[in-house]
Amino acid sequence: MxxxxxxxxxxxxxxxxxxxxxxxxxxxxxxxxxxxxxxxxxxxxxxxxxxxxxxxxxxxxxxxxxxxxxxxxxxxxxxxxxxxxxxxGLHDMHIHALGTVEPDTCDLNSRPYSFDAMVPVLKACIAEHNIAPGEWLIVLQWAFSAGNQPSQDLPHIRAALDAVSTEHPIFLYGDDGHHGAANSLALSLASNEAGETVEINARTLESDYAAFKPMINVDANGEPTGGINEDARTLLRSNWFEDMLGMNGDLDGTLSRVAPKMAANGITSLQDAIVTPATLAAYGRLEERSEMTFRLRAAMVEPPTERIADIDAHLETLKALREQYADYEFVAADGVKLFADAVLEGNPLTFPPTLPVAALLENYKQPIFAGSVDDGSFDVVGYVDQDREVCQSVKANPQSYTTSERLEAFVTEYGFYPQQCLPNSGVLEHEEAFVRAYIRKATEAGFHVHVHALADKGVRIAVDEFSKVKAIADRNGTSQSLAHVQLAHPDDQKRIGELGISVVFTFVWATPGIAYDMMVTPFIEEVRGIADLYNPDTYYMQNVYPVKRIQDYGGNIVNGSDAPVGGRDPIPFVSMQQAITRSNGETIMNADQRIDVHSAIAAFTINAAKLFGHSDMLGSxxxxxxxxxxxxxxxxxxxxxxGMPQEIxxxxxxxxxxxxxxxxxxxxx
Missing domain, CATH: 2.30.40.10 (Urease, subunit C, domain 1)
Structure with missing residues (x-):
């Protein structure tokens, strides 16, 4: 060459x-x-x-x-x-995404109002939205736990809403997703189980609506004072979640606004905690339009009835939806949501005080309040001894203490109301047998089971049933998770860890605040006034949002904002800050349950990806x-x-x- x-x-x-x-x-x-x-x-x-x-x-x-x-x-x-x-990217494993954008309706934006100040605001809503007489005024984001100070002319929320209008039925949705309030016209339009229009009053609370009585606030005479909570809301508004959570109207338009909001908050995966077939379809269309900025697990809505016999048919419907969306890249319809209980807030400003609704392992206390919110003298001044002789008499014959004259004389003599003599430990959201059956059947059907369990009895029942079906869940590769866990008995905290259950905490709720904590702590503990609210030796304070203890036992600690509850923004970094500090700048709530920054980040990332079932591809x-x-x-x-976590x-x-x-x-x- x-x-x-x-x-x-x-x-x-x-x-x-x-x-x-x-x-x-x-x-x-x-x-x-x-x-x-x-x-x-x-x-x-x-x-x-x-x-x-x-x-x-x-x-x-x-x-x-x-x-x-x-x-x-x-x-x-x-x-x-x-x-x-x-x-x-952040995971929010308990959020109601459609409710995170502002709707075109009357919205109080969680601002606290006294009853006197609320009236002109709601009147302006009627005018602004051109609501004709006879049509409903639906009000969102009512700050049920702040403001609401009564006055001589407006002693309760019903009176305040009647002062807004007697020509419009009015319903307020609390910003926690569990409380509500109605005026007299709305109460007169209630429907009983037979579908008949029957007014809610003292008489019908003993007959047509007896099952809902613990969820409806009443005065000393048994007449409704406007507060109507939990499932009782369906007596007036059959699809409360559609009203409150943005799950009606132009769903496609709403989700097109949700997607950039999630992205701006750094949220790339979420579990929507109440999804209907209609909202699931809208999520599917969002993916089809190539507008998804997040991965979705849909926790499908629970059965429309409380009959155990109806669970199987409901799950068959959900299985068909799961199969329908099996080939979607970002939408998974493989979760279910169940409410085991309600919430732990009572109302110390009503007379007598309204007890919380959520079921406790022990009876609620019966605090006696006195003083004025306006001048700062309002406080707990004592408790009813339900074992005293007069209370034994009330327990034996409560109907003898229902007339106005007898009530007035009783309060004058004893300083509390006859009904405060009656033991009450709250109620579950469903019958215990139904809660257990649904957890079991949904697990057997291969669904990830997510249970709202806020107070210690609901937590116990859910954990107990999770333990019985854990082998099935492990075999199916499905998760078991609890939402919120505001109060859990120490024994159940340990079981959560041993079982490896995921707990989706709303960390921002672990923040001290006297106005809120006066609605909770005095009904669970016999505190010696406001100064004793944060006594570290009480059962409540030792076991409120037990994040660190459950983590140490082996539980999987996860973040969930529950937005729009408390506010429309999911505020992930405020939540992360509160997981670390549990402080309002002055007081720390249950200090030994704080977690470090690395654990907090894990709750928003790798731990949440584990709950999502994607830790092999996401979370780190x-x-x-x-x-x-x-x-x-x-x-x-x-x-x-x-040392500057407050800047997070x-x-x-x-x-x-x-x-x-x-x-x-x-x-x-």
Whole structure:
């Protein structure tokens, strides 16, 4: 072979090598490389990196800036993060997503109003929304636990709403999702089980509506004072969740607003805790329009009846929906939601005080309140001794103490009301047998079972039934989770850990506040006034939101905002701050149940991904996992470790990447 031929061969070989190298670079090149970052990976070692490379929807590299060079090709977008903190995308595993955007209706936005101040605000709503006489005024986000101070002319919420209008039936939805209030016209339009219109009053609370009596606030004469809570709301509004949670009207338009809001909050996975077939279809259409910015587990709505015999047919309907959406990438209809109980707030401003509704293992206390909210003298001044002789007489013959004259004389002599002599431990949301049967049957049907269990009796029943079907759940690869767990007995906290149950805490609720805590603590503990509300030796204070203890026992601690409950925004970083501090700046609620910043981040990321069933692909920033990650405007770990966790709540998400694509960019928004 002559020299020229040999040179030609060499040249061709070199060119071939160059092409091969170029092809290799192109094949390994990422679509996006984020450099100069503080990458909090949330992996098992809590590793910190500098750079992340993403190709298609997958993380292909996590490491140093220097070693990310091979992933940078001619078309790779390289973004210098300027030292910003990157972390996995957030999970919100108990949220009502459609309710997180502002509706076109009367909305009090959780602002507290006295009854006198509320009247003109609601009158203005009637005018603003052009509500004709006879049509309903539906009011959202009523701050049931703040404000609501009575006056001489407006002694209760019913009187206040009657002062707004006697021509419009009015219904207020509490911002907790469990309380409500109605005026006289609305109460007159109630429907009994037979579908007949029968007014709610003292007489019908003993007949047509006897089963709902614990959920309806009454005065000393047994007449409704306007408060109508939990399932009793369905007597007036059959589909309360559609009213309150944005689950009516233009669902597609609503979800098109929800998606960017989730992205702006860094939420890339969520469990919607009440999903109907109609809202599930809307989520499906959101994916079909390529507008999803999050992954969804739908916790499907519970059965419409409380008959155990109807559960199987209900689950068959849900199984068909699960199959219908099985091929969707981001929508999974594989969860169910069940209410085991209600809520723990009573009302100390009514006469007699209204007890909480949620079932307790022990009876509620019967506090005696006195003083004025206006001048700051309102306080707990004593408790009813239900074993005293006069209370024994009331228990033996309660009907003898129902006339106005007898009531007035009794209160004058004893300083409390006859009905405060009667033991009461609250009620479950459903019969215990139904709760147990639904957990079992839904588990057998292969669903992830998510149970609202807020007080200690509901927690006990749910945990007990979970234990009985754990082997089935493990065999099916399905999860068991509790929502909220405001109060749990120590024995059940340990069982939760031993069983590995996920507890979806709404961390922001673990915040002291006298106005709220006066609605709860005095009904569970015999406190010596406001100064004793946070006594660390009481059963309630030792076991309220027992996050750290359940974590230490082995339970899976997870975040769930429950938005729009308490407010429409899911406020993930305020919730994270409260998981760490449990403080209002002055008082700490159950200090030994605080968790550190790493545990808090895990609750929003890898722990939640475990509950979601996707810890193999989500929840941490690791090569091979799906690229769901966010950038923050501050380093929340450094803040916590520098003793400034109170600064975490103000964190803003500057960049959200979902499934490998940028879905929120503060720099361009």
């Amino acid at each position: 002559n020299v020229l031929n040999r040179l030609g061969v060499v040249t061709i070989s070199i060119l071939g090598l160059l092409v091969a190298c170029q092809n290799a670079v192109q094949e390994s090149a990422a679509d996006l490389v984020l450099t100069n970052a503080h990458v909090y990976t949330a992996d098992s070692a809590r590793s910190i990196a500098q750079s992340v490379a993403i190709r298609d929807k997958q993380i292909v590299y996590v490491g140093s800036d220097e070693e990310s060079t091979p992933y940078i090709g001619p078309s790779t977008v390289v973004r210098d993060m300027g030292g910003a903190m990157l972390m996995p 920033i690791e090569a091979g996992k799906t690229a769901d990650l966010i950038a923050l405007d501050r380093n929340i770990v450094e803040l916590a470790e520098a 709540g103000g964190t803003q998400v500057t960049l959200t990447i979902f499934n490998g694509k940028i879905v929120h960019d503060a720099a361009t928004n």
